[in-house]
Amino acid sequence: MQQTFEFYDALYTTMLEQYLQSGMKQKTVIQVGSATCELAAGAASVRDEFAKLIAASGRDDIILKQTGCTGRCAREPIVGVFRPDQIPIKYEQVTIDKVQKIFQEHVIAGRPVTSLVLDKKTDILYSYVATVCSSSRCRSEEMEASEDLLRRRLQALQVPAGTVRIFPGGCLGLCEDEKKGSHRTMMVLPDKVIYAFADESQLDEIIDAHFIHGRVLKKYLTHTNFITEQFFSLYGDVAFFNKQTRLTLRNSGLIDPESLGDYVRNKGYEALAKILQRNEPAYVLEQLARSGLRGRGGGGYPTGLKWQFAADNPDPVKYVICNADEGDPGAFMDRSALEGDPFIILEGMTLGAFAVGAQQGYIYVRAEYPLAIERLEKAIAVAREHQLLGANIMNSDFSFDIEIRLGAGAFVCGEETALMYSVEGKRGQPRIRPPFPTESGLWGHPTVINNVETWANVPTILLYGADWFANIGTVKSKGTKVFALAGKVINTGLVEVPMGTALRDIIYDIGGGLPPGRTLKAVQTGGPSGGCIPASAIDTQVDYDSLAAVGSIMGSGGMIILDDNDCMVATAKFFLEFTQSESCGKCVPCREGTLRMLEILERITTGHGTEEDLTKLERLGDLVKKTSLCGLGQTAPNPVLSALKNFREEFEIHVREKRCPAHKCSQLIRYEVRTDKCVGCTLCARRCPVGCISGSPKKPHTIHQAECIKCGECWSACKFDAISRD
Amino acid sequence: METKTQSLNQAILDFIDLCKTKPHADSYLIAVLHKVQQTYGYLSEEHMYEVAQRLQVPTSVVSGVATFYHFFRLQPRGKYAISVCLGTACFVKGADKILDAFRTELGIELGETSSDGLFSLEVSRCLGVCALAPVVTINDTVYSNVTVKQVPQLIDQVRHAEG
Ligand SMILES: Cc1cc2nc3c(=O)[nH]c(=O)nc-3n(C[C@H](O)[C@H](O)[C@H](O)COP(=O)(O)O)c2cc1C
Ligand code: SF4
Ligand code: SF4
């Protein structure tokens, strides 16, 4: 059994040697994002342009690299320029016309183009960046914040302003246990070293050596494996990132997702080597249970327990499945994860298969994600080539392989029993549970099915230990959660935060708040199975229980910000339209009930609703929830019920006054000419698609209401503010 | 417009034969249908029949699967398939208005193909590019942050390319 470690060592050494031989360390790296979102933003042509410039320059010390999505989607395409002698610089919204400038001025001449830097930071010309841990996790209340301490000491030692840029980082990820609480950590760029110091005088020594004399002070260096190190060393100076805790996304936007070498050099497959060496499935099960990890696909079921059931089953044939159907229409955590770091999913699944004794795994990906599928296919092929999948993985006795199965655009196939039918090549209609998949799953054999993000947590837990993991998060919700932040927020993108972070921090600190002039109305989480949290509950923590308490759910991580221009009735109707059309039709409450509910909502949004409709909606919603066969029907009424509960007034205005305060329900809007303001320019009459505006030039015009289709053309056309909208 | 479809090409036939060598051969049905649609743009009755024969699954199962999943099309579509994302993020950023603009501009309804066979109009449910909403795809190209104003330009661009 000894061979596993040797295998890993050999793999690691080969990968490291390849890297060193490439001379990458001494080269300038230009890194361009290449996830679906980056490509949609135009990253491919940017990459080609850099390639041309590099070729034309004839320099072999400049390298072009691809990476996954950093999550900073609103600013894509993002380009990183990493010169060996400088702190890493990231540029935002790099279009083709900016490539030349970045290349000539920065890559060649070494002068960063400050005007294009990500988040418009202008302070990048500091000599050093010091990222200190500002997380309160291992700090007592009375202690001075690390950033304040450092600032104070820099001043006392008269380090010139402009030398050190201080960044309060989120939790850097891992403090050695014996130093926890007694030491503080600080990462210094561009040297990429990490210090751990116990008190002020030690810090003074570091300042004197490093910031004043430019020498790394070896005696306080920590060799702690700190997990987010790589990520922070590249992105730690950007506020959007350093408030996050990147565990599952730590490689995304950092490594080349198609490079096994990049993954292995970032601790990839170390956990698997360790576990196969130990050769004790019960240990993995125990660690998973102790870590407190719960499913990230929506249900929040304890992962360790699920695995235990499968492991206890005597059936010799078992399966594991990765649920990458990502059905919530407005969420993209799993897509980014698969595109940015496919190997971590393979490693997680292999570990799970070892723990429960499965021989075959399936990744069920939605067909709408072609790039994710391509990356996974490549990763699986490479893993097989290196004996990381297939027979006798890492020279152990354990054999396991993975196949990809494609979805075909059915939301209900995210539900585990439906998904398994779909993997079997059948129509994806759910069935009653029990039996649960761990008892009777694929082809009747015990099957463990977990979400992408759940699997991505597994290697990390086994590498750093269950106790370490259980330190992150809240009492009942452990670890981190990735959210896909979208809607009316400035920094749309991917965010990974410790469980228990307040919604306010996600939306304002990381998300940058709403666009100017807009006010927050609600936060939608959990997609079509979730609910709308009103702005008044913005201090709610994100964890399974707190979100449930305010009428929503954690869901898989979709988080859509709604502002005063959004109508809650229309939003509720939107989700119900979705679930209604996705209902598989197997059971009556869901098939018919959601249709009736939708009809009522249709009435309300077109001005035909009655007060009685609101109570009907509630009754019907309750019934559908209680009597539907699967999770789709059981949760479909949630968006409607939570909107009715939290925004009842808005529904009442729709039915009583036949008015939509957000001006979203077009049938309820009335456009009228303000005769006192109209100068008779005739523009609106020319624009109106149905020709229902009349009037002679230079005379006030009139809208013939009966024919108006409420398209709003006149309202946006009029330059004299002479059309009112109500 | 009845177009006679030819029989499945060799690559697909080979793929089916490969699937038949694996355990649970019938579980590859969806994968096979994906390949057929990728090659021919849609699933014709003849092709589904041929898949059933070759993979040795009942025709009723093949058509049952083909009709269950929204991704599969049973009719040919235009040379340029315009797909407007109506996922949540796109919806709150006004995707319904974008869809209306395409409808008016092309003079066709959802699911229809223009009379010249050039365009068809579809909706999708989230491409995972929500952060750049609203999103429209024309065949495989993704356009992000689309505005109503851009709609005629996008169509002109295609018409132009077509000459
Ligand atoms: C209608 C419906 C859709 C679902 N969609 C997904 C999905 O897209 N991704 C996912 O991981 N889980 C989804 N689930 C939850 C799965 O049924 C299952 O609970 C989950 O994959 C288990 O993995 P976890 O414990 O790691 O969360 C869905 C459930 C329902 C009822
Ligand atoms: S609840 Fe809806 S989706 Fe689930 S089985 Fe019934 S009809 Fe199908
Ligand atoms: S809203 Fe549209 S249809 Fe109505 S008057 Fe104005 S332009 Fe004409």
Ligand code: SF4
């Ligand atoms: S565009 Fe405005 S000012 Fe001109 S005719 Fe119409 S309402 Fe009057």
Ligand code: FES
């Ligand atoms: S909602 Fe349109 S891409 Fe996600």
